[in-house]
Amino acid sequence: MTDEDAAEDRSGPPAHLAHLSGMDLVRRTLEEARGAAKSQGKDVGRGGVGRSASPRRVAGRGGRRSWSGPGPDSRDPQTLGSATSDLARRRGWTTRVAEGSVLGQWPSVVGDQIAAHAAPKSLQDGVLVVEAESTAWATQLRMVQSQLLAKIAAAVGDGVVTTLKIVGPTAPSWRHGKYHIAGRGPRDTYG
Known part of the structure; x- marks a missing residue:
């Protein structure tokens, strides 16, 4: 100068x-x-004079290059819930996780009142077997079966539970051993 x-x-x-x-x-x-x-x-640009023509690029997931920026990124810390759901999705476990959440979170899925009187027993091929504590509760649950299916679908997703099989309490079996004689059995002596 x-x-x-x-x-x-x-x-x-x-x-x-x-x-x-x-x-x-x-x-x-x-x-x-x-x-x-x-x-x-x-x-x-608006950021000032003299920035490099090619912005800094960072390696993204799977070796693919992606632009770095101020927004959320896959490199940011993730919550445990999002990390486990991502793992389940990648491994193909989503249906098994959804089935497990129906059985494991039954009170939050159907409500405390119903959960106090009925419990899930098994879930296979979309059929959920629910055992009620009395025949009266089994009848009530059969009447609200469509609402229960809607609650379950809202909580864990469609297609996980397609049918409910509601059963009442089971009576004790008097059969012991492999041989059985027809008849009323020990009930005729109760007086």
Whole structure:
């Protein structure tokens, strides 16, 4: 920089911008700086002058390259729930996890009142066997079977439970051993 250039910097704007003032001068100077930076191969955006033309790229999942940015990223810490659901999805365990959540979270799926009087026993091929504590509760559950299916579908997803088989309490079996004689058995002596 020569002495004349230094004197020009201290005295004011360049000669070709002398007729401008205030914000017009600032805008025009910024436009010239951007034009000069572009001609040198630099990317100039709202972030400032002189950023590299190729933004920093980071390795994403599976070796694929992705742009880094201010938003959420797969490299950020994840919650345990999202990490386990992602693992189950990748391994193909989603239906088994959903089946397990029906059996494991029964009170939160159907409600505390129903859970106090009925319990799930098994779930195979979309058929959920529910055992009620009395025949009266079994009858009540059969009447609200469609609402129960809707609650289960809302909690764990459609298609996990397609049919409910509601059974009442089982009576004790008087059969012991492999041989049996027909008849009323020990019930005829109760008096």
